[in-house]
Amino acid sequence: MSSIKNLFKLKNETVKPVLKEVDTQEAREQIRVTYYQSGYGDSTKALGEPLTLGMSLSDLYNSFEDLCRKQLNEQEILKQPHKQSQEQEKTNLRRSETALSIYEGQLKAKIDDIDRHKFEIMDVKTNPDKYGIDVDKRPKAQFYIGLALLLPITIYLFVFYISASYSSFFKNFEDGSLTAAIFDAEALSKALNDGVLEAVFVGTIPFVFMGLGYLVHMFQKEKGWKSVMKLIVLFLLTFLFDVILAYLIEKKIFDFNALPGESFTAGDAIQSVNFWGIIFAGFVVYIIWGLVFDFVMKEYENVDKIRNFIRNKKEAIRNDVEKKHELIEQIDKLKHDISEIEGKIAELQSKIDGFIFPVKEYLHYHYQYMKGWYQAINSELKFPNKQLDDLREKCEIVASDHLKKLNVSESDHQNVVYS
Structure with missing residues (x-):
């Protein structure tokens, strides 16, 4: 486990890119060998017992998860794409809210214009000089x-x-x-x-x-x-x-x-x-x-002057009503978009607040552990072939059930987020 710690320390060190890549590869190779050796030793001690394998895999997972949670810098790197996406969504949200405010102001102005035109149609008959x-x-x-x-x-x-x-x-x-x-x-x-x-x-x-x-x-x-x-x-x-x-x-x-x-x-x-x-x-x-x-x-x-005035006002009302309906449609669409953006921001925030588990990396170490476990069964145990085959089959079932329980078996995802 100290090798895993060294791996994360290597990621946080400020070194030249070539040296960092070389050091990381060496650290990963050391961790791979450590997991292989741990699987080999645990299998030798337990004589390949499937029940012991299940508990060992659980311990392996818990240790790896706990280590990942403690690697804050590594978590920060993994969360960085989500933070960038969230900032972009927040920018989109501010843009949409600004547009919504403008459209709502235009809608209020159109409604006021319609009411004003209606009042003027009634008032012009008694106060034309106005x-x-x-x-x-x-x-x-x-x-x-x-x-x-x-x-x-x-x-x-x-x-x-x-x-x-x-x-x-x-x-x-x-x-x-x-x-x-x-x-x-x-x-x-x-x-x-x-x-x-x-x-x-x-x-x-x-x-x-x-x-x-x-x-x-x-x-x-x-x-x-x-x-x-x-x-x-x-x-x-x-x-x-x-x-x-x-x-x-x-x-x-x-x-x-x-x-x-x-x-x-x-x-x-x-x-x-x-x-x-x-x-x-x-x-x-x-x-x-x-x-x-x-x-x-x-x-x-x-009379005709007043009629022309009223006719023009009615035409203005028709135009304003059409513009009003257009603004209402745009406002409804913006509200829907804002609701979706807020949902995306909340979803991204849950990922940022949560814990990101590196699935691919864990599977790599899991398979190294299982490789050491099977290698010990093949090399160290002097059982009949039929018994060895049965033991390997039971261990495979235990390993498969372990991955299914964690929901990381056959995963195409690089990382999994736990809120």
């Missing part, structure tokens, strides 16, 4: 009221300008009634009978005025004197067109009622109540339509 939306704080009902007024006024203007344009350009008057001149229920059908171009001209006249009204709304959005001048020009054009329609209608009525030799002049038109009635029936209603249209469009833009 979110940079410049809208009038008026109830939405005014939009629908304005729309309800705009529709019948639009129908009126269509009827008026179709009838008035047909009367002024194409109609042959059969009486001098002003009402019949302005409002002709069959104006469009009569224009169609006169020709396609006449029908197109009469049918599209109202759209010209609608377009002028739309331009008035658009120019009002602009600021400055240029916008004011554009508005003045548009109103003058509309007024002049209505003046022309009124003049032509009033002239046809005058001509229908005129005596031979009478002629219609601009002065007559200005002095005629019917002339101004036609103008105001068209132009004033057109002004009203333009103001109502402008109001409705502004209200719609106010």
Whole structure:
């Protein structure tokens, strides 16, 4: 056993690598010879008795194990790979915990963003200025009221300008009634009978005025004197067109009622109540339509700004929810990985805290002992061959049972860890 101690001492000495290798080989050869000699001597004394062999092998194992436990430096060398693996796992654990902390922070931020978006969707309807939306704080009902007024006024203007344009350009008057001149229920059908171009001209006249009204709304959005001048020009054009329609209608009525030799002049038109009635029936209603249209469009833009804001917020919520699910999956995976890493660290720690038994080395010495034991039976015992064969067979069973009991027989492991 002193040779085994010398072996471990040789491993701990700081010498040149070549000398250390030579010394270790010499020490191992000395130990091998010592175990062989011990087996030979014990077998000679016990006359190869199998029962004595079992006890001797147990003593051999206990002595070897006790010696290994006392060789702290040797144990430290054997445990070094486990410590390195544990440090690597601890590095992986810190990396995973850092990633987990980052993902959990991102998840909390996403949840806060979702809650904030939901609150803003509800709050923007009452506090649009808070979110940079410049809208009038008026109830939405005014939009629908304005729309309800705009529709019948639009129908009126269509009827008026179709009838008035047909009367002024194409109609042959059969009486001098002003009402019949302005409002002709069959104006469009009569224009169609006169020709396609006449029908197109009469049918599209109202759209010209609608377009002028739309331009008035658009120019009002602009600021400055240029916008004011554009508005003045548009109103003058509309007024002049209505003046022309009124003049032509009033002239046809005058001509229908005129005596031979009478002629219609601009002065007559200005002095005629019917002339101004036609103008105001068209132009004033057109002004009203333009103001109502402008109001409705502004209200719609106010509502549309809020709708766009809400639409964008809902899209942001959908994106955040998708990102939230991705983060939850990543967090769950990281938690699973962390649990596995902690299990590996605990397993490695149990190996570090435990005792590492060098299986291969013990088997080498065990077989040397058994070789000496069998050699003594063959050389020293003068028994009949049959008795020697039976004795060797029983010793082999005892040696095999000993290794099986230790769970080191036919082992492919270099070392075994006992926690």
